[in-house]
Amino acid sequence: PKPAPVVTVKAVPTFTWTTLPATTTLTSVKISVGIRSKSQITATHVYVNGQMYRGIKAVTNDGSDMRIEQTVPLVEGSNIIKVSATNADGTATSERTVVRQTTKPVTATQGKRIALVIGNSAYPAQRLANPQNDAADMAAKLKTLGFEVILLQNGTKRQMDDAINQLGQRAQGYDAAMFYYAGHGIQYKGANYLIPINANMHSASDVEYECTDLGRVLDKLDESGCKMKIIALDACRNNPFERSWYRGSADRGLSAVNAPVGTFISYATSPGSVAADGQNRNSPYTTALLQTLDTPGLSIETVFKRVAASVFTATNRQQTPWYSSSLFQGDFIFNNK
Known part of the structure; x- marks a missing residue:
């Protein structure tokens, strides 16, 4: 061989x-x-x-x-x-x-800004006192900080989806786009959903069809090519439909979402927890955010750290706001006055 x-x-x-x-x-x-x-x-x-x-x-x-x-x-x-x-x-x-990375911040005088603000209070099963106030006050505040604002109160699913589409279209070429939501929110099968006032849910399986997926907001903002995306969710209130469901259940609060590149996501409370609606005009989270936005020169991270500390104290340590960030292009300053 x-x-x-x-x-x-x-x-x-x-x-x-x-x-x-x-x-x-x-x-x-x-x-x-x-x-x-x-x-x-x-x-x-x-x-x-x-x-x-x-x-x-x-x-x-x-x-x-x-x-x-x-x-x-x-x-x-x-x-x-x-x-x-x-x-x-x-x-x-x-x-x-x-x-x-660049260290130059995007400020009100340097960039175009737009925000969609939604507040849902008029739920037939359980009306919430504050989201309409929260949305109205947040819209007014953002206008003073240089944002163009789209305001929707007591939105149906169709109205919410249309408004999100409009935000994605108008945000093209903008330096910053913000989505703020106050109202009922829920997590189901690991995804987060915002509940319209006309949601008709008899079981957990209806969530995907009757509610607006937060992923829709993320996708539209990503498609817009906007440089910086900001999402603030005062939406971790309890599920008003759970008692009437004859089968299935959804988890409490909202689930954690890893922020896509160029995105900052803030939650009114930690993942899986429920946030308070509040006894005053605004929720504890929105109260703290409105007050903190009055301070000029704060980076976005500092703003929401201060909000977290204020809410933690105001709720006697019962509610801890939480955020996820993947902002790489310098600092974002809400108030540059």
Whole structure:
């Protein structure tokens, strides 16, 4: 029999990166890359966004055959950093991406803003005292902060869906778009739904057909291409239909949603919890938000941290607002006066 052929496995260099930040506000970043090779390394290169970087520094004898350490410049936005190494068996490459963020805030004088504000009070099964007031007062406040405002009170499902569509269309080319909702909200099968005043639900399975999916808001804002999307939900009140359902159930409050890129989502209380409607003109959450928006110069994160602290105190630690954020393009300032 013929001897088995000899298979030669090429051993190109391999790379080990010291952890790089995924995002930074700095204009440069230091890379440190270990390179191992079974044969002599004959060439190494560093590329930043396709351009070869000159003057790389090689440090040897640290447990790798070679270690490259170099500070490289970053441009605004996404930066692709690639390292290549060549030995007797060929050339190998490895790359990482670092996003340089801008720190310039979007303010009332710098960007176009629009908001859809909905307040549902007139539920036949259980009327809520405050959402109409909450929506009216929030709409008025946002107008003073430079927002164009679409206001809908006591909306049917058709009216709510149409208003959300309108927000998505009008937000195209805007710097910031906000959706504020006060009224009944519910979670079902892991999704969040906003309850219109004409919802006719006899069992939990009706939720998907009678209510407005919060995902619709997220999708329309994402389609708009708006730079910054803000959602505020004072919608974690109890489920008014549950006692009349003959089968099935939905979970209390709203479920957590991971904010898509460029989105900030605020909830009146923590996931799975129920928020108070309040005994005064406005709910505890909207009261705190209206008051905090009067303070100029606060970033959006600071605004909602202060809201959370105020609500936590006002409700005797019974209600804790919560938010999810994936804002990467600097700070958003509601009040720039």
